[in-house]
Each structure stands twice: as C-alpha cells, then as structure tokens.
Amino acid sequence: xxxxxxxxxxxxxxxxxxxxxxxxxxxNHGFDPPQLRLQFTLYGRLRTGTExxxxxxxxRLQAWSEAVLQKLREDSAxxxxxxxxxVAPIQPFxxxxxxxxxxxxxxxxxxxxxxxxxxxxVLAAYxxxxxxxxxxLEPGTPLPGAAE
Numbered sequence: 001x002x003x004x005x006x007x008x009x010x011x012x013x014x015x016x017x018x019x020x021x022x023x024x025x026x027x028n029h030g031f032d033p034p035q036l037r038l039q040f041t042l043y044g045r046l047r048t049g050t051e052x053x054x055x056x057x058x059x060r061l062q063a064w065s066e067a068v069l070q071k072l073r074e075d076s077a078x079x080x081x082x083x084x085x086x087v088a089p090i091q092p093f094x095x096x097x098x099x100x101x102x103x104x105x106x107x108x109x110x111x112x113x114x115x116x117x118x119x120x121x122v123l124a125a126y127x128x129x130x131x132x133x134x135x136x137l138e139p140g141t142p143l144p145g146a147a148e
Contacts, residue, residue, distance in 0.1 A: 006031040009112040020122055024129035035109040042068065042125055044102040045133050047093055054090045054098040060137055062087065065104045068125050072106060075121035080108045
C-alpha cells in the first residue's frame, strides 16, 4: 500500500513552524498523514558575569522553563504534550562571563485544520525565549503565564 504524501497545507505549516523554531531553538519533524509530528527544542539562555551568578541563575531558569512548558500546554488546549527540561553545563563566554542554557523539549501533532492554537502557543514560547536572551531574567520578573 503506498504511503500518502503529506498535503501541501502540512508542508506549508512545517515551513512556518521551522521559521518560528529558528528564533531560539530547532525543530525535528515527521509526516504521518494526515498529521505532521513536531518535536521542538527551545533554548532558554542567559549570560552572567561570574560562574557563581550562573549557578545562582539555574533554579530561576528552570522555573522559567517549567512556566513556559505549562503555558504551552494551556495555550494549545493540551495539544502540546508535557515537555522535558535539560540544564546544560555552564560554559565560559568568549567575550567574558558565563552562559547558562536550559533546553525545553516538547512535542505535538498537527493537522490541516487543527494547527492554529499550536502555532500561536509555540510562537509565544519562542518569543519569550528571545525576550529572555535579550533582556535577561531579573529577580522579581514575573514568569511566563503568571497572573499580572
């Protein structure tokens, strides 16, 4: 039995999701018509001045990642599966200071018609990762999805 080719709509959706993921991470995918399987990795990255500051930032960065993953589930109406968080070893930065990176990996399946909530949730999460990279995560800053 021949395998059905992915629809043009699913192929276009893949390109959209790849553009979003390029903001602060990457994307693995597979077609399982009529669905597109997606596995995202989102980078939460901070630069600090000292190694001690980097160590101190890890719990807050983990909390940030947990909040992002929870918001993804809520914003996608549960279409995004629970994610996993991995803290990378602290790395010295070439220009001085240190870099702390937390990877949040999550997966979903989308169809031609059921993709909008997933796309909106994923876009918001990647925008939050870009904001984190550019502005940092100061103590007292509300986490993603926190009540205002």
